[in-house]
Amino acid sequence: MTSLLGNPELWQYLSIPVIAAIIGWCTNWLAIKMTFFPLEFVGKPPWLGWQGIIPSKTGKMASISVDATISKIGTVREIFEQIDPRVLATHIVHSVDPRLEEYVDELMLREHPTFWENLPASARRIVYERVRRATPQLVDNLVGDVADNIEDLLDMKGMVVERLTTDKQLLNRTFLECGEAEFRFIVNSGFYFGFLFGLIQMTVWYFFQNWWVLPVFGLMVGWATNWIALNVIFRPLHAIKIGPFRIQGLFLKRQHEVAESFCHIVTHDILTVSNIINAILEGPSGDRARNMVKQHIKPLVDETAGLGKALTQVAFGPTGFATMRHQVGEKAIEISQQPFNDPVFEVDRARAVESIMVERMRALSPAEFQDLLRPCFQEDEIKLILVGAALGFTAGVCQLIFVFGGALS
Numbered sequence: 001m002t003s004l005l006g007n008p009e010l011w012q013y014l015s016i017p018v019i020a021a022i023i024g025w026c027t028n029w030l031a032i033k034m035t036f037f038p039l040e041f042v043g044k045p046p047w048l049g050w051q052g053i054i055p056s057k058t059g060k061m062a063s064i065s066v067d068a069t070i071s072k073i074g075t076v077r078e079i080f081e082q083i084d085p086r087v088l089a090t091h092i093v094h095s096v097d098p099r100l101e102e103y104v105d106e107l108m109l110r111e112h113p114t115f116w117e118n119l120p121a122s123a124r125r126i127v128y129e130r131v132r133r134a135t136p137q138l139v140d141n142l143v144g145d146v147a148d149n150i151e152d153l154l155d156m157k158g159m160v161v162e163r164l165t166t167d168k169q170l171l172n173r174t175f176l177e178c179g180e181a182e183f184r185f186i187v188n189s190g191f192y193f194g195f196l197f198g199l200i201q202m203t204v205w206y207f208f209q210n211w212w213v214l215p216v217f218g219l220m221v222g223w224a225t226n227w228i229a230l231n232v233i234f235r236p237l238h239a240i241k242i243g244p245f246r247i248q249g250l251f252l253k254r255q256h257e258v259a260e261s262f263c264h265i266v267t268h269d270i271l272t273v274s275n276i277i278n279a280i281l282e283g284p285s286g287d288r289a290r291n292m293v294k295q296h297i298k299p300l301v302d303e304t305a306g307l308g309k310a311l312t313q314v315a316f317g318p319t320g321f322a323t324m325r326h327q328v329g330e331k332a333i334e335i336s337q338q339p340f341n342d343p344v345f346e347v348d349r350a351r352a353v354e355s356i357m358v359e360r361m362r363a364l365s366p367a368e369f370q371d372l373l374r375p376c377f378q379e380d381e382i383k384l385i386l387v388g389a390a391l392g393f394t395a396g397v398c399q400l401i402f403v404f405g406g407a408l409s
Contacts, residue, residue: 012403016205016214017198019403023218023395024194024225027388029187031226034387036176039168053383054175055168061375062164062171066157068371070266073360074353080150082353083273089143091345093136096335100135101128107331134299142296146280146289153289156271159279163270170269178262179373182251186229193225214404215396222392223385234374237366251373252366259361262372267350267357274341281333290333297332 036052043049054061074082096103104127108116116124146153164171176183201217232250239248251258280289361369 013202013206015403016202016399017195019395019399020198020201020217020221021191021195023221023392024190024192024197025187026190027222027391028190028226028229030391031388032183032186034383036172039172052172054172058165058168058171059161062161063157064375065164065171065174065372066160068368068375069262069361069364070160070271071157072364072368073263073357076151076154076156078356079156079271079353080147080154080276082356083276083349084352085143085147086140087349088273089136089139091342092139092143095342096135096139097132100132103331103335104128104131107328138296138299142293145292145296149292153280153283153285154276155279155283155285158283159275160270162279163275170265174262174265175373177265178258179251181254182233182373185233185250186226189229189232190225193228194221197221197224209404211400214400215393218392218394218396218399219389220392222388222390222395226385226388234370237370249366249370252370255364255366255369256362258369258372259358263354263357263361267354268347271350271353272346273349274346293333297328 034050034052036054038050038052039055041049041051041056105116164174197217197220201213201221204217205213234249234251236248237252239246239252241247280286283289
């Protein structure tokens with residue numbers, strides 16, 4: 001027994017499955033890393049270097065994410081309804097009210113400082129009170145108008161794509177958190193599958209000690225471990241019962257769990273209230289949205305810019321009054337974006353949207369659900385397999401030279 005353990009040839013053979021397992025683990029680990037990192041191109045573009053597959057195609061991947069998943073679990077109107085326009089209007093009024101006098105003073109002192117400074121305090125208080133009384137109804141009307149036209153005002157796909165394209169780390173996080181268990185399985189399975197291939201490789205090498213056996217098997221390990229792991233994750237698509245066992249793709253089995261993770265990211269980091277409001281005001285229909293704000297603010301200006309429209313026009317002149325109308329509208333647009341930087345309100349509304357999205361996502365068919373994660377593997381998948389195969393081949397050559405070089409000489 002001692003002489004057997006001391007036999008160098010035995011250890012050479014036993015090293016074959018161990019090295020194959022290490023090759024399998026390393027190639028799968030590298031495949032995952034190359035899918036997501038680095039965020040920016042490292043090397044000399046366009047060919048000498050590498051950028052993560054997902055970060056290199058953020059626009060396409062973000063677009064796929066919207067078409068394959070987000071658009072199926074919530075329409076623009078449904079999302080806005082879950083945010084609840086009434087709650088939105090109430091929040092705006094409560095946020096603006098404490099600073100209302102400050103806003104009026106700021107505007108008047110900038111546009112007509114002499115008039116405002118010489119206006120008696122009692123007259124100013126009348127202006128403040130008129131603005132305060134008119135604001136709730138004005139905000140209700142404005143938010144209601146936005147809700148009625150939300151599908152024309154908000155390009156949800158464009159908003160999500162822009163958000164994920166400008167924040168590559170967030171796009172990576174979306175895939176990495178949703179597929180965390182699957183990515184871990186891919187890496188670890190490389191070791192196990194590699195070891196099994198190594199046992200076959202060891203048997204073949206025992207009977208056929210040709211120079212090409214180790215490099216070719218190394219190539220097969222680097223290629224096959226990744227391919228097998230991907231198929232175990234997504235196949236079979238529908239659950240198959242074999243006796244007491246239920247067999248289905250690993251990712252598909254976790255649909256309920258993944259739905260919570262994905263919808264949390266979407267509602268708390270992408271489709272937030274502040275992002276939606278900014279997309280409405282700054283997006284393709286931004287001019288229309290801004291004009292809507294100005295249109296709703298006109299009655300407030302007419303009634304409260306001074307002690308009545310006539311007096312204001314006498315004090316400012318027709319041009320000055322028109323300028324004031326415009327400036328009040330611009331200020332209203334600026335103010336309308338401020339109340340949604342409140343983290344507590346953002347989280348509260350995000351949870352409201354999240355509930356409906358999770359329910360919808362759990363109801364997706366397996367074919368629809370797999371589209372959440374599958375695209376990140378399908379993009380340039382052949383490159384990852386070729387890299388794994390090349391590394392496996394190289395490891396096989398090194399094994400041939402450094403481990404079995406003496407046996408072949």
